[in-house]
Amino acid sequence: MNKTLILIDGSGFIYRAFYALPPLSHKGTQIGAVFGFCNMILRLRETKKPTHWAVVFDSPVPTFRSSIFPMYKQNRTEKPKELISQFDIVKEACEAFKIPTLCSPKFEADDVIATYARKIVSLGYMVEIVSSDKDLMQLVDENTLIYDPIKSKTISNQEVIEKWGVAPDKIVDVQALSGDPSDNIPGVPGIGPKTATKLIQEFGSLDSLFKRIDLVSSTKKGALIRSNESLARMSKTLATLRYDTPLPNNNFIELLRYQDPTSTALSNFLQKYGFNSLNNKIFRDEQKINHANVNQKISAISIDEPYYKNDALSLVKKTQSSKLCAVSYSYHADAPYELYIYTDQGDSWHLTAQNNDCSLTLLRNLFENDSIIKVTHDAKSLIKALSKTCNIKLKSFEDIMLMSYVILGGRSNHSLEDIAERELGESKKTKIENELIFEDTRIHKIREADQILRAYHSLQIKITQGSLSSVYELLERPLVNVLVNMEMHGIKVDVSALRQIGDEFSTNISELENEIYLAAGERFNIASPKQLSNILFNRLGWHSNKKNKTGAFKTSVDILEEFANKGFKLADKILEWRQLSKLVSTYIDALIRESDKSGRVHTTYSMAETSTGRLSSHSPNLQNIPIKTAYGKKIRNAFIAEKGNILLSIDYSQIELRLLAYIGDIKELKHAFEDGKNIHEQTAIEVFGNNSGMTMEEMTRKAKIINFGIIYGMSAFGLSKQLKVPQSEASKYIALYFEKYPGIVDYMDKMKEHARAYGFVSTIFGRKCSIPNILSNKHTLRSAAERQAINAPLQGSCADIIKRAMVDIHEEITKRSLLCNIVLQIHDELVFEVAERFADEYSENFSKIMVNAAPIPVNVKSSQNKLESIN
Numbered sequence: 024m025n026k027t028l029i030l031i032d033g034s035g036f037i038y039r040a041f042y043a044l045p046p047l048s049h050k051g052t053q054i055g056a057v058f059g060f061c062n063m064i065l066r067l068r069e070t071k072k073p074t075h076w077a078v079v080f081d082s083p084v085p086t087f088r089s090s091i092f093p094m095y096k097q098n099r100t101e102k103p104k105e106l107i108s109q110f111d112i113v114k115e116a117c118e119a120f121k122i123p124t125l126c127s128p129k130f131e132a133d134d135v136i137a138t139y140a141r142k143i144v145s146l147g148y149m150v151e152i153v154s155s156d157k158d159l160m161q162l163v164d165e166n167t168l169i170y171d172p173i174k175s176k177t178i179s180n181q182e183v184i185e186k187w188g189v190a191p192d193k194i195v196d197v198q199a200l201s202g203d204p205s206d207n208i209p210g211v212p213g214i215g216p217k218t219a220t221k222l223i224q225e226f227g228s229l230d231s232l233f234k235r236i237d238l239v240s241s242t243k244k245g246a247l248i249r250s251n252e253s254l255a256r257m258s259k260t261l262a263t264l265r266y267d268t269p270l271p272n273n274n275f276i277e278l279l280r281y282q283d284p285t286s287t288a289l290s291n292f293l294q295k296y297g298f299n300s301l302n303n304k305i306f307r308d309e310q311k312i313n314h315a316n317v318n319q320k321i322s323a324i325s326i327d328e329p330y331y332k333n334d335a336l337s338l339v340k341k342t343q344s345s346k347l348c349a350v351s352y353s354y355h356a357d358a359p360y361e362l363y364i365y366t367d368q369g370d371s372w373h374l375t376a377q378n379n380d381c382s383l384t385l386l387r388n389l390f391e392n393d394s395i396i397k398v399t400h401d402a403k404s405l406i407k408a409l410s411k412t413c414n415i416k417l418k419s420f421e422d423i424m425l426m427s428y429v430i431l432g433g434r435s436n437h438s439l440e441d442i443a444e445r446e447l448g449e450s451k452k453t454k455i456e457n458e459l460i461f462e463d464t465r466i467h468k469i470r471e472a473d474q475i476l477r478a479y480h481s482l483q484i485k486i487t488q489g490s491l492s493s494v495y496e497l498l499e500r501p502l503v504n505v506l507v508n509m510e511m512h513g514i515k516v517d518v519s520a521l522r523q524i525g526d527e528f529s530t531n532i533s534e535l536e537n538e539i540y541l542a543a544g545e546r547f548n549i550a551s552p553k554q555l556s557n558i559l560f561n562r563l564g565w566h567s568n569k570k571n572k573t574g575a576f577k578t579s580v581d582i583l584e585e586f587a588n589k590g591f592k593l594a595d596k597i598l599e600w601r602q603l604s605k606l607v608s609t610y611i612d613a614l615i616r617e618s619d620k621s622g623r624v625h626t627t628y629s630m631a632e633t634s635t636g637r638l639s640s641h642s643p644n645l646q647n648i649p650i651k652t653a654y655g656k657k658i659r660n661a662f663i664a665e666k667g668n669i670l671l672s673i674d675y676s677q678i679e680l681r682l683l684a685y686i687g688d689i690k691e692l693k694h695a696f697e698d699g700k701n702i703h704e705q706t707a708i709e710v711f712g713n714n715s716g717m718t719m720e721e722m723t724r725k726a727k728i729i730n731f732g733i734i735y736g737m738s739a740f741g742l743s744k745q746l747k748v749p750q751s752e753a754s755k756y757i758a759l760y761f762e763k764y765p766g767i768v769d770y771m772d773k774m775k776e777h778a779r780a781y782g783f784v785s786t787i788f789g790r791k792c793s794i795p796n797i798l799s800n801k802h803t804l805r806s807a808a809e810r811q812a813i814n815a816p817l818q819g820s821c822a823d824i825i826k827r828a829m830v831d832i833h834e835e836i837t838k839r840s841l842l843c844n845i846v847l848q849i850h851d852e853l854v855f856e857v858a859e860r861f862a863d864e865y866s867e868n869f870s871k872i873m874v875n876a877a878p879i880p881v882n883v884k885s886s887q888n889k890l891e892s893i894n
Contacts (some may be wrong), residue, residue, distance in 0.1 A: 028143050028279060029067065029076040032154030033124070034132045036060060037113055039155055039173060047493060047788070051299035051875055054539040055493070057112045060623045061301055062492050063172045064120055067153065071170075075148070075279040077123040077139070079132040080114070086129050088261050095261060098207040106819070118752055119292035121282040127268040133158055134175070137264035137863040138169050146276065151177075154419070158206075163191040175488055188220040192351045199259035200248070208261045209253045218244070229259055233476040235687040253341060277289065299834065348389075349476035351468045352408065359556065362386075365472035383413050384705060393419045398479045400424050400439045402500075403630065406507045423475055424631050425499040426482040429491050432783075432795040434633025443474045450466065494790045498826045505845065506628045506638075513623035514645070514846040514856070516614050525611040528603050529652070534599040542593045549600060552578050556768070565690050566589070588747060603654060610658055613643035621750045634811070635819035636790050638848055644848050653842075669859045669867055673844075673873060674852030675825070676882040677702060679817045683734055685879040686816055687770030691763065705725045709763040711758055731761055733767065734817055736810025771813050778812035786819035787825075787878055828876035829853065830870050841865065862887060 040059030047055040067073065088095045115123050127135050140150045144166045152159055155171045160183045171674060176182075183191045200219035202210020208218070222239070226232040232239075233252060234771060239245035248255065271278060318741060345366040353361040364372040366865050389396065390409060399405050402422040410413040427437045429446075435441060443449045486495055540546045543562065547554045553575055559565045560576040565586065569577045580601075586594035618624050629639045640646040649655030664670045668708040680702055684692035695705050707722035717725075728745045737745070743753035761768050778784050778794040785791055792815035796808040829845060832853070836843060842864055843857035853873070857865050865887045873883050 026074055026147065027151055027307075028139070028276075029073045030139060030150060030152050031064075031067075031076065031078045031122075032132055032152065032156055033060075033078040033113060033117075034081040034157065035154050035156045036063065036172065037106070037110060041103075041109070046230075047497065048878055052112075052296070054109055054112065054296050055369065056106065056109045056299060056300075056713075057116060058493060058497070060113050060150050061116055061120075062496075063153075063297060063565075064116070064122065065301065065455075066172070066487070071151070075276065077279050078113075078117050078339075080110075080124060080126045080281065081132045081134045082126060082128050082130055084128055086131050086134075086165060087265075088131075090364070092209075092257060092261055094209075096206050100206070116292060119284060119289045121284045123279050130265065130268045134265040135268050136832070137162055138266050138268040138270070142270065143276065148276075157186075158203075158262070160187070160266070161191050161194040161262075173294065173490065175519050177482065189223050193228065195225050195259050196223045196260045197260040199229050199255045202258055203262060206261070208258050209249055209254055210254050210258050213247055214244070221616055222248075230843075234320070240338070242774060252540050253659050258354040259742070261619045297831070301496070337645055345395060347396050347398060347479075349472040349479070350397050351472040351475060352399075352405055361468070363472050364469035365469060365476055367476065373424050378714055383415070386413070387415050390415050391418050393418065396421055398423065398475055400442070403503050403507055403510075405770045406503065406512060407661055410507075420500075420503075422500060422503065423478050423482055425503070426479070426495060428500055429495045429790070430482065430489060430630035432636075432791060433632070439471060439474065441483075442478050446478045447474060449474065452564055460894055490789060491791070494788055498636075498788065498790075498823055498830070505829045506630070508833065509845050509848070510625055510627060512844045512846060512855070512856075513619070513622070515663050515665060517621050517661045517663050518615055518618055518622050521611050521615050521658075523605055524657050524661065525615070528607050528611065532600060532603050532607070533598055535603070539593065539596050540599065544597070549597065550604070555597070563593075584744075602649075602652070605657060606649075606654055609678045610643065612762060614658075614661070617643050626847075632827055633822075635792050635815050635849065636822040637788065637818065638822070638826075645847055664856050664888070667855050667859060669858050669862055671855040671862055671869075671885065671887055672852060673855070673866065673870055673883050673885040674849075675821070675873065675877075676884050678821050678824070678851050678881055679734055680730055680819050681879060681881055682787065682817045683767070683770065686820065687766055687773075689764055689766040689770065691766070703730060706763075707731055710759045725756075729756060732755075733760060736771070736813040738806075774812045774816060775809050778808070782810050784816050786816055786823050788820065790819055790823055790824040792816070792819045803838065810829050813872040815849055823878045824855065824881075825851060825873075828873040831872045831876055835868070835872060845846060846890065 033689075036054045036071065037060060040063075040661045041056040043358075047053070047058055051188055052494055067076070114124060126132070127138075133156065133375075134599070140152065140162055148166075150167045152167065152168060152169045153172055154163065157175055159169055159690050163178060163180055163183050165180070171178065180191060187194050187197060189197055197216065198208060200211050200214045200222060201216045202208045214222075220230055223229070226235060226238075232248070236245050236249050241247065265668070271367045293299065317510060347367040349365045351363040351365075352362075358362065362372075387524045389395065395421050395487045397417060398421045399435040401424045402420050406417045406420075411419055420495065423442055427435070427442050431437070431852065434888070436444070440570065470704055515893045536549065539549060543558045545558075547558055547564075549555060552571075555578045556575045559578065560567060567576050567582065569575050569582060580598065583594045583598050587598060614624055616692065617626075624643065624645070626640045626645045628643050629641060632639050636648075648658055650659070662670065681691065681696055683689060684696055692702065695702050703726045704719070707719065707726035710726060710729065711717060711722045725746055729742065732742050732745060739750050739754040739757055742757065743750040744752060746756075757836050774784050775797070778797040782795070783793045792811075794808050795803040799808065825848065829848065832845065835841070836845075841857075842861055845853055846856045847854035853869070855865065855869065866887075870883045871887060874881055
């Protein structure tokens, strides 16, 4: 096997990662490009297994090319300070990984790579250059390849010819004629890449072209090239890589030999910058699985064979040679916990986890072993079940449900069946047929474990290719343990108070029913849209032209609100009846029913449902209790803390408007936030002026509706309903708003265009939010998709920011053993149950963490014993 040196274009990769990956920070330090670099290094270690390698950086001083042509690269914008600061951290990472670094004064990284590549090939080595820089393609030959880490693509001679139209050694001849705008290499004015390529294909080289310049078919082009010969030759000099940068000594190859990093030094570096998710991966070599005969093997399993017995000792011994194992499971509250293991060595086990089982210690050695990755589907459920049944922790895991969600978002379901169908081509029909053949559930579950393992490898590649590693590894996967803790801890409710509120609401409901029956002239089922429609529009003669598909008049909330605004008191009573009935059934009854013996409610957070990355709460839903009504406030007041504790609420202030200001680069909004102005008051003055006849309080209320309506893509029709004004007036307000904030129109247009072109928009962290109906022929679907395209980057970025904050705060709580727990997440708010004596300290600490989690300037506000943002 040929010896190979891997040369990593450090400077090029940092630039590429900085602009390709979302801005990430840790304790105020920008680390996004560093995270991308560390991930790349880890992948190279695992996939390339280098014997020799080095990272190459540009010279910090001007290079020789600037002395030849002072305008060389002068067209480039100044490096962002957030990028400059990360170069030193990347060099720190190289030291931690024990990777040699190369740099030569007055030479670019590309020249250093060229020099080392040529020298090392002459010593009998192969060279693989890790870069996406097109300039390095001139080095490609039978012994030198390029590997693009972002696209996971290897570039050989054939790929170069397909891209450039000429062999690698002729690229500089093409650039001599066409120039290179990215480096400000002039070339021959008026000669573009296509013409330059055709000329070099025809004449073979730049020298040959000038020797036979009279043979150029176009006399005009020939004269143009002849008159600019000196410019062309200078351009070729600028484009040609040098092979004479200084080498350290005759034994330099030994300096490039791969060394295993020191575990302590590397771990300290990763923890210093918050790369905790990489710690579990860093010293493991993941092995691919051979599944050639897996179906036949599973088919032959007999439940009587020793191979298939509940033998935890055998399992643990066998898995010591494995780096990966998949876990499928079956859990019922009244039955033993069934575990089904499939390893990357092709071995399968079925185990029963029971508290009186002496094998629990051995199982713990498997599940709590950091060196073995446990791949599963819905890790959160597995972790909770392991904890409840046998007090075992799941460490070092991957979750294919979350991987699928990060890749596809809201475009698909993420059940194991759907993932297997998409990634493995195993249809649900086949699954049903298999179940008929293999009636033993245990065999079916082993098959599921095998699917999990194979799907994992497929999804892992897609996450890397889609530049989604940061979303999965920094947000989704570490959030699992945060949510496990929240769900298991729960939040306390005053059950007695809830029962009293329920009795009060039930009395109010009965009174409203009697009033409604009296107005209607008869008793009927108020909850039945058909019966209500008959009463309102047939018996009472109300007039409406809005009917449903069955021909009955609609009785939806917006219809009833229209009648209420016109003074129909019965419409008000029906709306109030509906609200109270929903509060009783959806919240009061559910909270009482779902509370445990200690009065705590344990909601479940769904991690893979929404298209924007938001969490959703169910069983019961604790994210949508109304805030604006007196009825809703009574329910919120029933949430309490244990004796000696208080509830601490911290939420981001106007974060979606702030995101709009910075993502859309809306200068007027940015200045308002930076100056500490009340954004709603400013909008009120900008839109309504000083002669509106409204009080400042009234103008501010309407401005708030406009501000938040705009970021949800609200139309004039929708705004008119919210403000209770004619549609023409609402249209005027929107026109004035866009006139004062013209950048918002540009942002909206940009998002819609991006969605039309790519089918998705992205959050500030790089999450892709799919917009499936953006090209629909149906106006209603297309309009809704356009509104989604405008709002998704804002709502999704907010979701990503608070997820990052939750992970960082949970880490702080765990590391310092703080006397508190995160008990609720409500969109842009976190609720904590904290020891009362530490409330102020924790509030200040957590507020700082939440501010640092956002890559834009944000504010937070806190309150105690109040759930301000449940809405």
